[in-house]
Amino acid sequence: MSFISMLEIAVDPAASTLDAIFEHDLPHTAAFPGNESTEVLQDSQDPSRLTVMTRWSTQSDMDAYKAWRQTPEGQTRLREIVTGPAVSRHFGVRNTF
Numbered sequence: 001m002s003f004i005s006m007l008e009i010a011v012d013p014a015a016s017t018l019d020a021i022f023e024h025d026l027p028h029t030a031a032f033p034g035n036e037s038t039e040v041l042q043d044s045q046d047p048s049r050l051t052v053m054t055r056w057s058t059q060s061d062m063d064a065y066k067a068w069r070q071t072p073e074g075q076t077r078l079r080e081i082v083t084g085p086a087v088s089r090h091f092g093v094r095n096t097f
Contacts, residue, residue: 002036002093003062007052010084021077029054032068034061048083062090 011018022040029052030038036055043049056062068074078086 008087013047025076
């Protein structure tokens, strides 16, 4: 069963470093063992609201990634652009059609 993680963040849409930060952080996410896909979604009604959506092969892959992000080598640059508290949600895929 696949697992999906969604990190909802508020950012400054005028931040000049927004794309550079994602280009720095997300290749590491995409290359992490068990990662099946990584996408950044932008709210069509509010461009300051972004969701980083990742799909993982197993929950243990997702858990290993989350643990790695807590280490010094896994730290992201997101704190440079986030303007409020992040919301993290995790889902197991129940059905696929």
